Amino acid sequence: MILPKFVLADNSQYPDSLFVIHLEYPRFIIDLEDPEGLEFLEEIDESEEVELKEEMEKLIDMAEKFYNAEIDALSEE
Numbered sequence: 001m002i003l004p005k006f007v008l009a010d011n012s013q014y015p016d017s018l019f020v021i022h023l024e025y026p027r028f029i030i031d032l033e034d035p036e037g038l039e040f041l042e043e044i045d046e047s048e049e050v051e052l053k054e055e056m057e058k059l060i061d062m063a064e065k066f067y068n069a070e071i072d073a074l075s076e077e
Contacts, residue, residue, distance in 0.1 A: 006066040020063040026052060030063050 009019040009029075017031045026044060031037025038060075044052060 006063055008067065008070055018067070020067050022059060022063060026056075026059075028059075030060065032064060032067055 003023045005022065005024055007021050007023065009021055011017070011019070014031075017033050017037070019029050019031055021027075021029050025042075027041040029039050029041065
């Protein structure tokens with residue numbers, strides 16, 4: 001099975017949150033409504049932290065763009 005890079009998720013216990021899940025390395029969940037709402041789904045090696053910092057900025061930007069595109073598509077339906 002081929003998985004998409006990003007998926008949307010919600011949860012009734014968190015009605016004010018909408019999550020974007022990144023399914024490639026580094027796997028993470030981000031709550032775009034909460035600036036502190038980023039959780040990695042795997043351990044990140046300390047030696048990779050510097051490299052991942054730049055990559056994470058790009059991935060978070062991509063997650064926001066994905067979210068906006070999905071919401072726009074849902075609004076058009």
